[in-house]
Amino acid sequence: MSVFLVASAIKIIVVFTVIMVGVALLTLAERRVCAWMQDRLGPNRVGPQGLLQPAADGLKNLVKEETLPAQADRVLFMLAPTMSFVPALLTFAVIPFATPLPTRWGDVEMIVANLPVGFLYILAFGSLGVYGIVLAGWSSNNKYSLLGGLRATAQMISYEIAMGMSTVAVLLIAGNVTLTDVIAKQSQSLFTWNVFPLSLAYFIFLVAAFAETNRLPFDLPEAEGELIAGYHTEYSAMKFSMFYIAEYSNMVTASALMTTLFFGGWDIPFTTWDNTPPWTTLKTLATLAMFSTKVIFFLFLYIWVRWTLPRFRYDQLMALGWKVMLPLALTYVTVIATAIWFLHDGLGWTYDTRFALALFALNLVLAVPLFFVLDRGRIVAGSVAEA
Protein backbone atom coordinates (compact mmCIF):
# COMPACT_ATOMS: atom_id res chain seq x y z
CA MET A 1 0.00 0.00 0.00
CA SER A 2 2.68 2.49 1.01
CA VAL A 3 4.68 1.48 -2.06
CA PHE A 4 1.66 2.34 -4.16
CA LEU A 5 1.27 5.71 -2.46
CA VAL A 6 4.92 6.62 -2.81
CA ALA A 7 5.04 5.43 -6.41
CA SER A 8 1.86 7.35 -7.25
CA ALA A 9 3.15 10.52 -5.63
CA ILE A 10 6.40 10.26 -7.57
CA LYS A 11 4.54 9.59 -10.80
CA ILE A 12 2.23 12.56 -10.25
CA ILE A 13 5.14 14.89 -9.62
CA VAL A 14 7.14 13.61 -12.57
CA VAL A 15 4.23 13.63 -15.01
CA PHE A 16 3.12 17.08 -13.87
CA THR A 17 6.63 18.46 -14.23
CA VAL A 18 7.15 16.88 -17.62
CA ILE A 19 3.85 18.23 -18.93
CA MET A 20 4.49 21.71 -17.59
CA VAL A 21 7.99 21.83 -19.07
CA GLY A 22 6.61 20.33 -22.26
CA VAL A 23 3.91 22.98 -22.44
CA ALA A 24 6.51 25.70 -21.95
CA LEU A 25 8.66 24.27 -24.71
CA LEU A 26 5.59 23.83 -26.87
CA THR A 27 4.90 27.58 -26.81
CA LEU A 28 8.43 28.05 -28.08
CA ALA A 29 8.04 25.27 -30.65
CA GLU A 30 4.86 26.84 -31.91
CA ARG A 31 6.53 30.19 -32.46
CA ARG A 32 9.61 28.72 -34.05
CA VAL A 33 7.80 26.29 -36.35
CA CYS A 34 5.45 29.10 -37.34
CA ALA A 35 8.44 31.27 -38.14
CA TRP A 36 10.14 28.54 -40.15
CA MET A 37 7.00 27.97 -42.17
CA GLN A 38 7.02 31.67 -42.97
CA ASP A 39 10.74 31.63 -43.87
CA ARG A 40 11.68 33.44 -40.69
CA LEU A 41 13.86 32.37 -37.76
CA GLY A 42 11.58 32.95 -34.81
CA PRO A 43 12.66 33.68 -31.24
CA ASN A 44 16.25 32.50 -30.93
CA ARG A 45 17.79 35.10 -28.65
CA VAL A 46 17.10 33.95 -25.09
CA GLY A 47 19.36 31.01 -24.42
CA PRO A 48 20.60 28.55 -27.04
CA GLN A 49 18.12 28.41 -29.91
CA GLY A 50 15.72 30.46 -27.81
CA LEU A 51 15.23 27.62 -25.33
CA LEU A 52 14.90 30.02 -22.40
CA GLN A 53 12.26 32.13 -24.14
CA PRO A 54 9.40 30.42 -22.24
CA ALA A 55 11.15 31.25 -18.97
CA ALA A 56 11.46 34.88 -20.03
CA ASP A 57 7.80 34.95 -21.06
CA GLY A 58 6.76 33.35 -17.78
CA LEU A 59 8.76 35.85 -15.76
CA LYS A 60 7.26 38.70 -17.73
CA ASN A 61 3.75 37.42 -17.12
CA LEU A 62 4.43 36.95 -13.41
CA VAL A 63 5.43 40.55 -12.85
CA LYS A 64 2.83 42.08 -15.13
CA GLU A 65 -0.09 44.02 -13.73
CA GLU A 66 -3.23 41.99 -13.24
CA THR A 67 -6.32 43.79 -14.40
CA LEU A 68 -9.80 43.12 -13.09
CA PRO A 69 -12.76 44.65 -14.93
CA ALA A 70 -14.92 46.70 -12.57
CA GLN A 71 -18.13 44.92 -13.55
CA ALA A 72 -16.65 41.43 -13.66
CA ASP A 73 -17.87 38.61 -11.49
CA ARG A 74 -14.86 38.54 -9.22
CA VAL A 75 -14.98 34.95 -8.01
CA LEU A 76 -15.65 33.32 -11.35
CA PHE A 77 -13.22 35.63 -13.08
CA MET A 78 -10.48 34.40 -10.77
CA LEU A 79 -11.60 30.80 -10.96
CA ALA A 80 -12.01 30.47 -14.71
CA PRO A 81 -8.32 30.18 -15.72
CA THR A 82 -7.81 27.38 -13.22
CA MET A 83 -10.97 25.66 -14.34
CA SER A 84 -9.81 25.54 -17.92
CA PHE A 85 -6.38 24.31 -16.99
CA VAL A 86 -7.01 21.65 -14.37
CA PRO A 87 -9.16 19.27 -16.50
CA ALA A 88 -6.50 19.25 -19.21
CA LEU A 89 -3.96 18.01 -16.69
CA LEU A 90 -6.37 15.61 -15.00
CA THR A 91 -7.08 13.85 -18.28
CA PHE A 92 -3.47 12.89 -18.63
CA ALA A 93 -3.66 10.85 -15.43
CA VAL A 94 -5.19 7.80 -17.11
CA ILE A 95 -2.90 7.64 -20.13
CA PRO A 96 -0.37 4.81 -20.04
CA PHE A 97 2.94 6.12 -21.30
CA ALA A 98 5.31 3.14 -21.03
CA THR A 99 5.61 -0.50 -20.07
CA PRO A 100 5.73 -1.27 -16.33
CA LEU A 101 8.98 -0.41 -14.64
CA PRO A 102 10.48 -3.23 -12.57
CA THR A 103 11.70 -2.03 -9.20
CA ARG A 104 12.79 -3.71 -6.00
CA TRP A 105 9.21 -3.35 -4.75
CA GLY A 106 7.57 -4.94 -7.76
CA ASP A 107 6.48 -3.67 -11.15
CA VAL A 108 5.33 -0.06 -11.19
CA GLU A 109 2.82 0.69 -13.88
CA MET A 110 3.76 3.65 -16.00
CA ILE A 111 0.39 5.34 -15.72
CA VAL A 112 -0.62 7.76 -13.02
CA ALA A 113 -3.96 6.10 -12.31
CA ASN A 114 -4.88 2.86 -14.02
CA LEU A 115 -8.61 3.39 -13.80
CA PRO A 116 -10.86 0.56 -14.98
CA VAL A 117 -13.11 3.25 -16.46
CA GLY A 118 -10.20 5.17 -17.95
CA PHE A 119 -11.92 5.97 -21.16
CA LEU A 120 -15.14 7.28 -19.62
CA TYR A 121 -13.01 9.39 -17.32
CA ILE A 122 -11.40 10.98 -20.36
CA LEU A 123 -14.74 11.78 -21.94
CA ALA A 124 -15.98 13.27 -18.68
CA PHE A 125 -12.97 15.46 -18.01
CA GLY A 126 -12.50 16.36 -21.64
CA SER A 127 -15.93 17.97 -21.59
CA LEU A 128 -15.24 19.74 -18.33
CA GLY A 129 -12.58 21.93 -19.92
CA VAL A 130 -15.22 24.04 -21.62
CA TYR A 131 -16.46 25.37 -18.28
CA GLY A 132 -13.32 27.39 -17.79
CA ILE A 133 -13.75 29.03 -21.15
CA VAL A 134 -17.45 29.68 -20.79
CA LEU A 135 -17.07 31.10 -17.29
CA ALA A 136 -14.16 33.25 -18.41
CA GLY A 137 -16.32 34.62 -21.19
CA TRP A 138 -19.31 35.19 -18.97
CA SER A 139 -17.61 36.58 -15.88
CA SER A 140 -15.61 39.16 -17.84
CA ASN A 141 -18.83 41.10 -18.49
CA ASN A 142 -17.64 41.94 -21.96
CA LYS A 143 -19.65 41.21 -25.08
CA TYR A 144 -16.71 39.88 -27.02
CA SER A 145 -15.69 37.58 -24.20
CA LEU A 146 -19.24 36.36 -23.88
CA LEU A 147 -19.50 35.65 -27.59
CA GLY A 148 -16.23 33.75 -27.42
CA GLY A 149 -17.50 31.74 -24.50
CA LEU A 150 -20.77 30.98 -26.27
CA ARG A 151 -18.98 29.88 -29.38
CA ALA A 152 -16.75 27.62 -27.32
CA THR A 153 -19.79 25.97 -25.77
CA ALA A 154 -21.55 25.45 -29.08
CA GLN A 155 -18.41 24.13 -30.68
CA MET A 156 -17.53 21.78 -27.85
CA ILE A 157 -21.03 20.35 -27.68
CA SER A 158 -21.17 19.81 -31.43
CA TYR A 159 -17.86 18.07 -31.71
CA GLU A 160 -18.00 16.23 -28.40
CA ILE A 161 -20.66 13.96 -29.86
CA ALA A 162 -18.72 13.14 -32.99
CA MET A 163 -15.63 12.55 -30.88
CA GLY A 164 -17.43 10.21 -28.52
CA MET A 165 -19.01 8.34 -31.42
CA SER A 166 -15.71 7.89 -33.20
CA THR A 167 -14.18 6.36 -30.10
CA VAL A 168 -17.04 3.91 -29.68
CA ALA A 169 -15.45 2.00 -32.54
CA VAL A 170 -12.21 1.77 -30.57
CA LEU A 171 -14.09 0.36 -27.61
CA LEU A 172 -15.82 -2.17 -29.87
CA ILE A 173 -12.45 -3.56 -30.85
CA ALA A 174 -10.87 -3.36 -27.41
CA GLY A 175 -13.98 -4.75 -25.70
CA ASN A 176 -13.03 -2.74 -22.64
CA VAL A 177 -12.77 0.86 -21.51
CA THR A 178 -9.44 0.48 -19.72
CA LEU A 179 -6.76 2.21 -21.71
CA THR A 180 -4.11 -0.40 -20.91
CA ASP A 181 -6.36 -2.98 -22.57
CA VAL A 182 -6.91 -0.71 -25.54
CA ILE A 183 -3.15 -0.59 -25.99
CA ALA A 184 -2.70 -4.31 -25.41
CA LYS A 185 -5.17 -5.09 -28.19
CA GLN A 186 -3.32 -2.78 -30.56
CA SER A 187 0.18 -3.99 -29.88
CA GLN A 188 -0.07 -7.30 -31.75
CA SER A 189 1.40 -5.93 -34.96
CA LEU A 190 1.64 -2.68 -36.87
CA PHE A 191 -1.70 -3.23 -38.62
CA THR A 192 -3.58 -3.81 -35.41
CA TRP A 193 -2.97 -0.18 -34.51
CA ASN A 194 -6.48 1.20 -34.55
CA VAL A 195 -5.60 3.76 -37.16
CA PHE A 196 -5.68 0.95 -39.74
CA PRO A 197 -8.87 -0.96 -38.89
CA LEU A 198 -10.58 2.29 -37.87
CA SER A 199 -9.11 4.86 -40.25
CA LEU A 200 -12.31 6.85 -40.60
CA ALA A 201 -12.87 6.90 -36.86
CA TYR A 202 -9.39 8.33 -36.59
CA PHE A 203 -10.24 10.96 -39.18
CA ILE A 204 -13.34 11.99 -37.23
CA PHE A 205 -11.42 11.93 -33.96
CA LEU A 206 -8.66 14.07 -35.43
CA VAL A 207 -11.08 16.74 -36.67
CA ALA A 208 -13.04 16.66 -33.42
CA ALA A 209 -9.84 16.87 -31.37
CA PHE A 210 -8.84 20.04 -33.21
CA ALA A 211 -12.26 21.47 -32.47
CA GLU A 212 -12.14 20.38 -28.83
CA THR A 213 -8.78 22.01 -28.22
CA ASN A 214 -9.92 25.22 -29.94
CA ARG A 215 -7.05 25.12 -32.36
CA LEU A 216 -7.10 26.43 -35.86
CA PRO A 217 -9.02 25.86 -38.12
CA PHE A 218 -11.53 25.74 -35.24
CA ASP A 219 -10.33 28.55 -32.98
CA LEU A 220 -13.55 30.51 -33.23
CA PRO A 221 -13.77 31.20 -29.47
CA GLU A 222 -10.80 33.51 -29.82
CA ALA A 223 -11.19 34.59 -33.45
CA GLU A 224 -9.22 37.81 -33.19
CA GLY A 225 -10.72 39.27 -36.35
CA GLU A 226 -14.19 39.38 -34.86
CA LEU A 227 -13.83 38.92 -31.11
CA ILE A 228 -10.58 40.73 -30.23
CA ALA A 229 -9.30 37.77 -28.22
CA GLY A 230 -12.56 36.01 -27.45
CA TYR A 231 -12.99 34.64 -23.97
CA HIS A 232 -9.63 35.86 -22.66
CA THR A 233 -9.98 39.46 -23.85
CA GLU A 234 -10.12 40.82 -20.30
CA TYR A 235 -7.36 38.66 -18.87
CA SER A 236 -3.82 39.76 -18.31
CA ALA A 237 -0.59 38.59 -16.74
CA MET A 238 -0.55 35.14 -15.15
CA LYS A 239 -4.28 34.50 -15.58
CA PHE A 240 -3.88 35.08 -19.30
CA SER A 241 -0.90 32.76 -19.21
CA MET A 242 -3.04 30.10 -17.58
CA PHE A 243 -5.31 30.01 -20.61
CA TYR A 244 -2.30 29.46 -22.78
CA ILE A 245 -1.04 26.72 -20.51
CA ALA A 246 -4.52 25.19 -20.66
CA GLU A 247 -4.60 25.32 -24.44
CA TYR A 248 -1.23 23.65 -24.74
CA SER A 249 -1.93 21.08 -22.04
CA ASN A 250 -5.09 20.25 -23.93
CA MET A 251 -3.02 19.76 -27.04
CA VAL A 252 -0.64 17.47 -25.20
CA THR A 253 -3.54 15.47 -23.81
CA ALA A 254 -5.31 15.26 -27.15
CA SER A 255 -2.08 14.12 -28.82
CA ALA A 256 -1.54 11.54 -26.11
CA LEU A 257 -5.12 10.37 -26.61
CA MET A 258 -4.68 10.00 -30.35
CA THR A 259 -1.52 8.06 -29.69
CA THR A 260 -3.20 5.82 -27.15
CA LEU A 261 -6.45 5.20 -28.95
CA PHE A 262 -5.29 4.96 -32.54
CA PHE A 263 -1.53 4.64 -32.74
CA GLY A 264 -0.81 1.85 -30.31
CA GLY A 265 0.18 3.99 -27.33
CA TRP A 266 3.71 3.14 -26.28
CA ASP A 267 3.88 0.15 -28.65
CA ILE A 268 6.99 -0.06 -30.82
CA PRO A 269 6.01 -1.24 -34.32
CA PHE A 270 7.54 -4.28 -36.10
CA THR A 271 8.48 -6.02 -32.88
CA THR A 272 6.77 -7.77 -30.01
CA TRP A 273 9.85 -7.47 -27.82
CA ASP A 274 8.42 -4.43 -26.08
CA ASN A 275 5.02 -5.81 -25.12
CA THR A 276 5.93 -9.16 -23.62
CA PRO A 277 7.15 -9.70 -20.07
CA PRO A 278 9.63 -9.82 -18.40
CA TRP A 279 9.62 -6.05 -18.02
CA THR A 280 12.99 -4.34 -17.95
CA THR A 281 14.08 -0.76 -17.43
CA LEU A 282 15.30 -0.71 -21.02
CA LYS A 283 11.84 -1.63 -22.27
CA THR A 284 10.31 1.12 -20.17
CA LEU A 285 12.70 3.68 -21.57
CA ALA A 286 12.28 2.48 -25.15
CA THR A 287 8.50 2.49 -25.00
CA LEU A 288 8.54 5.86 -23.25
CA ALA A 289 10.67 7.21 -26.09
CA MET A 290 8.26 5.71 -28.61
CA PHE A 291 5.28 7.26 -26.86
CA SER A 292 6.97 10.65 -26.72
CA THR A 293 7.87 10.44 -30.39
CA LYS A 294 4.29 9.79 -31.36
CA VAL A 295 2.96 12.53 -29.10
CA ILE A 296 5.53 14.99 -30.43
CA PHE A 297 4.53 14.10 -33.96
CA PHE A 298 0.90 14.91 -33.24
CA LEU A 299 1.88 18.12 -31.49
CA PHE A 300 3.80 19.04 -34.60
CA LEU A 301 0.73 18.18 -36.66
CA TYR A 302 -1.29 20.59 -34.53
CA ILE A 303 1.19 23.37 -35.15
CA TRP A 304 1.54 22.48 -38.81
CA VAL A 305 -2.21 22.61 -39.39
CA ARG A 306 -2.52 25.84 -37.46
CA TRP A 307 -0.09 27.66 -39.68
CA THR A 308 -1.58 26.26 -42.87
CA LEU A 309 -5.35 26.37 -42.70
CA PRO A 310 -7.56 29.43 -42.43
CA ARG A 311 -10.30 29.62 -39.81
CA PHE A 312 -13.77 28.26 -40.52
CA ARG A 313 -16.71 30.58 -40.55
CA TYR A 314 -19.13 29.98 -37.70
CA ASP A 315 -21.90 28.52 -39.87
CA GLN A 316 -19.39 26.31 -41.67
CA LEU A 317 -18.18 25.04 -38.33
CA MET A 318 -21.69 24.14 -37.26
CA ALA A 319 -22.54 22.65 -40.63
CA LEU A 320 -19.42 20.51 -40.56
CA GLY A 321 -20.12 19.40 -37.01
CA TRP A 322 -23.79 18.57 -37.30
CA LYS A 323 -24.27 17.77 -40.97
CA VAL A 324 -21.04 15.92 -41.69
CA MET A 325 -19.25 14.72 -38.59
CA LEU A 326 -22.22 13.54 -36.56
CA PRO A 327 -24.04 11.54 -39.29
CA LEU A 328 -20.71 10.22 -40.46
CA ALA A 329 -19.76 9.07 -36.97
CA LEU A 330 -23.16 7.46 -36.41
CA THR A 331 -23.12 5.65 -39.73
CA TYR A 332 -19.57 4.60 -39.21
CA VAL A 333 -20.25 3.10 -35.80
CA THR A 334 -23.15 1.13 -37.26
CA VAL A 335 -21.11 -0.12 -40.20
CA ILE A 336 -18.05 -1.01 -38.17
CA ALA A 337 -20.13 -2.71 -35.48
CA THR A 338 -21.81 -4.83 -38.14
CA ALA A 339 -18.45 -5.65 -39.69
CA ILE A 340 -16.93 -6.60 -36.35
CA TRP A 341 -19.97 -8.71 -35.49
CA PHE A 342 -19.74 -10.43 -38.88
CA LEU A 343 -16.01 -11.13 -38.62
CA HIS A 344 -16.15 -12.11 -34.99
CA ASP A 345 -19.39 -14.04 -34.72
CA GLY A 346 -20.11 -14.83 -38.36
CA LEU A 347 -16.65 -16.06 -39.36
CA GLY A 348 -15.40 -16.75 -35.86
CA TRP A 349 -12.16 -14.74 -36.23
CA THR A 350 -10.37 -13.43 -33.18
CA TYR A 351 -8.79 -10.00 -33.22
CA ASP A 352 -5.44 -10.21 -35.00
CA THR A 353 -3.66 -8.76 -38.02
CA ARG A 354 -6.01 -10.51 -40.46
CA PHE A 355 -9.04 -9.13 -38.69
CA ALA A 356 -7.53 -5.64 -38.70
CA LEU A 357 -6.63 -5.82 -42.38
CA ALA A 358 -10.16 -6.87 -43.29
CA LEU A 359 -11.51 -3.85 -41.44
CA PHE A 360 -8.84 -1.67 -43.04
CA ALA A 361 -10.05 -2.78 -46.48
CA LEU A 362 -13.60 -1.87 -45.49
CA ASN A 363 -12.39 1.54 -44.36
CA LEU A 364 -10.64 2.15 -47.67
CA VAL A 365 -13.85 1.28 -49.51
CA LEU A 366 -15.80 3.70 -47.30
CA ALA A 367 -13.17 6.42 -47.53
CA VAL A 368 -13.34 6.74 -51.30
CA PRO A 369 -16.96 7.96 -51.51
CA LEU A 370 -16.55 9.99 -48.31
CA PHE A 371 -13.59 11.96 -49.53
CA PHE A 372 -15.17 12.26 -52.94
CA VAL A 373 -18.17 13.97 -51.39
CA LEU A 374 -16.05 16.11 -49.07
CA ASP A 375 -13.78 17.05 -51.92
CA ARG A 376 -16.67 18.36 -54.01
CA GLY A 377 -17.19 20.80 -51.19
CA ARG A 378 -20.97 20.65 -51.39
CA ILE A 379 -21.39 19.98 -47.72
CA VAL A 380 -18.62 22.01 -46.19
CA ALA A 381 -19.28 25.09 -48.33
CA GLY A 382 -22.42 25.92 -46.37
CA SER A 383 -23.09 29.25 -48.03
CA VAL A 384 -23.75 28.23 -51.61
CA ALA A 385 -26.69 30.33 -52.61
CA GLU A 386 -29.86 28.36 -52.99
CA ALA A 387 -31.22 29.82 -56.20
Place this chain on the structure above:
Amino acid sequence: MAIGVKVMKRPGTKVSYVRATLQGMALTLQHLFRPKVTMQYPEEKSSQDWTLSPRWRGTHRMLTDEQGRAKCVACGLCPQICPANCIKLVPGEDEAGNRYPLIYEIDEFRCVFCGYCQEVCPEEAIHVGVHYENSEFSRDRFVYDLERLCAQTHPVSTLWDPSDPKGE
Protein backbone atom coordinates in the same frame (compact mmCIF):
# COMPACT_ATOMS: atom_id res chain seq x y z
CA MET B 1 -30.27 33.03 -43.52
CA ALA B 2 -30.70 36.19 -41.53
CA ILE B 3 -31.78 39.43 -43.14
CA GLY B 4 -28.96 41.48 -44.56
CA VAL B 5 -26.39 38.72 -44.72
CA LYS B 6 -24.54 38.86 -47.97
CA VAL B 7 -24.56 35.43 -49.52
CA MET B 8 -21.63 34.70 -51.76
CA LYS B 9 -22.18 32.68 -54.87
CA ARG B 10 -19.42 30.12 -54.66
CA PRO B 11 -18.50 27.49 -57.17
CA GLY B 12 -20.18 24.25 -56.19
CA THR B 13 -18.32 21.95 -58.52
CA LYS B 14 -14.76 23.16 -58.90
CA VAL B 15 -13.79 23.59 -55.26
CA SER B 16 -11.74 20.87 -53.65
CA TYR B 17 -11.31 21.09 -49.92
CA VAL B 18 -9.37 17.93 -49.34
CA ARG B 19 -6.89 18.49 -52.13
CA ALA B 20 -6.50 22.17 -51.29
CA THR B 21 -5.84 21.29 -47.66
CA LEU B 22 -3.23 18.70 -48.58
CA GLN B 23 -1.58 21.06 -51.03
CA GLY B 24 -1.43 23.72 -48.35
CA MET B 25 0.10 21.33 -45.86
CA ALA B 26 2.71 20.26 -48.41
CA LEU B 27 3.56 23.89 -49.10
CA THR B 28 4.04 24.83 -45.47
CA LEU B 29 6.15 21.73 -44.94
CA GLN B 30 8.40 22.72 -47.84
CA HIS B 31 8.84 26.19 -46.38
CA LEU B 32 9.89 24.65 -43.09
CA PHE B 33 13.14 23.51 -44.66
CA ARG B 34 13.82 26.48 -46.90
CA PRO B 35 16.65 28.90 -46.17
CA LYS B 36 15.39 31.68 -43.95
CA VAL B 37 15.37 35.27 -45.10
CA THR B 38 15.78 36.84 -41.67
CA MET B 39 18.84 39.04 -41.30
CA GLN B 40 19.94 38.89 -37.68
CA TYR B 41 20.40 42.61 -37.33
CA PRO B 42 22.96 43.51 -34.72
CA GLU B 43 25.27 40.76 -35.94
CA GLU B 44 24.52 41.01 -39.64
CA LYS B 45 24.07 44.47 -41.06
CA SER B 46 23.91 43.59 -44.69
CA SER B 47 23.24 40.48 -46.68
CA GLN B 48 23.54 39.30 -50.23
CA ASP B 49 20.06 40.58 -51.04
CA TRP B 50 20.15 43.76 -49.04
CA THR B 51 22.75 46.43 -48.44
CA LEU B 52 22.32 50.06 -47.52
CA SER B 53 22.06 52.13 -50.70
CA PRO B 54 24.99 54.51 -51.37
CA ARG B 55 22.30 57.16 -51.84
CA TRP B 56 20.98 56.61 -48.31
CA ARG B 57 20.46 59.95 -46.51
CA GLY B 58 21.24 59.51 -42.84
CA THR B 59 23.10 61.26 -40.01
CA HIS B 60 25.16 64.27 -41.14
CA ARG B 61 28.85 64.50 -41.47
CA MET B 62 31.05 67.57 -41.94
CA LEU B 63 34.11 66.98 -44.13
CA THR B 64 37.42 68.52 -43.11
CA ASP B 65 40.45 69.81 -44.98
CA GLU B 66 44.09 68.66 -44.62
CA GLN B 67 44.56 70.66 -41.44
CA GLY B 68 41.56 69.02 -39.88
CA ARG B 69 39.41 72.15 -40.03
CA ALA B 70 35.81 71.99 -41.19
CA LYS B 71 35.48 72.81 -44.87
CA CYS B 72 32.52 75.04 -44.06
CA VAL B 73 32.89 78.72 -45.01
CA ALA B 74 29.74 79.78 -43.17
CA CYS B 75 28.08 81.00 -46.34
CA GLY B 76 24.67 80.40 -44.79
CA LEU B 77 23.12 78.48 -47.68
CA CYS B 78 22.30 75.33 -45.74
CA PRO B 79 20.27 76.99 -42.95
CA GLN B 80 18.60 79.01 -45.70
CA ILE B 81 17.48 75.98 -47.72
CA CYS B 82 16.77 73.64 -44.82
CA PRO B 83 13.02 72.94 -44.90
CA ALA B 84 13.00 71.73 -41.32
CA ASN B 85 14.97 74.68 -39.98
CA CYS B 86 17.28 72.40 -38.07
CA ILE B 87 20.65 73.96 -38.85
CA LYS B 88 21.96 76.68 -36.59
CA LEU B 89 24.88 78.65 -38.03
CA VAL B 90 26.71 81.64 -36.53
CA PRO B 91 29.44 82.84 -38.91
CA GLY B 92 32.78 84.19 -37.83
CA GLU B 93 35.80 85.67 -39.60
CA ASP B 94 39.51 85.36 -38.82
CA GLU B 95 42.26 88.01 -39.28
CA ALA B 96 42.98 86.89 -42.87
CA GLY B 97 39.30 87.42 -43.73
CA ASN B 98 38.37 83.73 -43.98
CA ARG B 99 34.85 83.00 -42.89
CA TYR B 100 34.30 80.04 -40.66
CA PRO B 101 31.40 78.81 -38.51
CA LEU B 102 31.52 79.92 -34.88
CA ILE B 103 28.58 77.71 -34.11
CA TYR B 104 27.32 75.01 -36.41
CA GLU B 105 24.65 72.75 -34.98
CA ILE B 106 22.26 70.32 -36.58
CA ASP B 107 19.26 69.04 -34.65
CA GLU B 108 18.93 65.49 -35.94
CA PHE B 109 15.47 65.22 -34.42
CA ARG B 110 14.14 68.10 -36.51
CA CYS B 111 16.00 67.03 -39.62
CA VAL B 112 13.90 65.39 -42.33
CA PHE B 113 16.98 64.02 -44.12
CA CYS B 114 16.09 65.61 -47.45
CA GLY B 115 19.75 66.12 -48.31
CA TYR B 116 19.27 69.72 -49.55
CA CYS B 117 22.11 70.94 -47.33
CA GLN B 118 24.52 68.62 -49.11
CA GLU B 119 23.18 69.64 -52.52
CA VAL B 120 23.39 73.34 -51.85
CA CYS B 121 26.81 73.36 -50.17
CA PRO B 122 29.34 75.12 -52.46
CA GLU B 123 32.32 73.77 -50.53
CA GLU B 124 31.13 70.15 -50.31
CA ALA B 125 31.44 70.47 -46.57
CA ILE B 126 28.17 69.26 -45.03
CA HIS B 127 26.96 65.86 -46.14
CA VAL B 128 24.22 63.45 -45.22
CA GLY B 129 25.72 60.05 -44.42
CA VAL B 130 25.11 56.42 -45.18
CA HIS B 131 24.37 55.69 -41.55
CA TYR B 132 21.30 54.96 -39.49
CA GLU B 133 22.24 53.85 -35.98
CA ASN B 134 21.66 56.94 -33.85
CA SER B 135 20.56 55.88 -30.40
CA GLU B 136 21.36 58.09 -27.45
CA PHE B 137 20.42 58.19 -23.80
CA SER B 138 19.09 61.76 -23.82
CA ARG B 139 17.32 64.00 -26.28
CA ASP B 140 19.86 66.82 -26.23
CA ARG B 141 22.53 64.44 -27.48
CA PHE B 142 20.79 64.60 -30.83
CA VAL B 143 21.89 68.18 -31.44
CA TYR B 144 25.18 67.58 -33.20
CA ASP B 145 27.74 70.36 -32.85
CA LEU B 146 30.53 71.09 -35.30
CA GLU B 147 33.09 69.01 -33.48
CA ARG B 148 30.78 66.01 -33.47
CA LEU B 149 29.84 66.46 -37.12
CA CYS B 150 33.51 66.52 -38.09
CA ALA B 151 34.25 63.46 -36.00
CA GLN B 152 31.77 61.25 -37.87
CA THR B 153 33.51 58.65 -39.99
CA HIS B 154 30.73 56.90 -41.89
CA PRO B 155 30.60 57.18 -45.70
CA VAL B 156 28.73 60.14 -47.16
CA SER B 157 25.70 59.88 -49.38
CA THR B 158 26.11 60.18 -53.14
CA LEU B 159 22.59 61.62 -53.45
CA TRP B 160 20.46 61.31 -56.52
CA ASP B 161 22.08 62.40 -59.78
CA PRO B 162 19.55 63.55 -62.42
CA SER B 163 21.94 62.60 -65.24
CA ASP B 164 22.25 59.09 -63.84
CA PRO B 165 18.84 58.40 -62.33
CA LYS B 166 19.45 54.71 -61.71
CA GLY B 167 22.81 55.23 -60.10
CA GLU B 168 24.83 53.11 -62.53
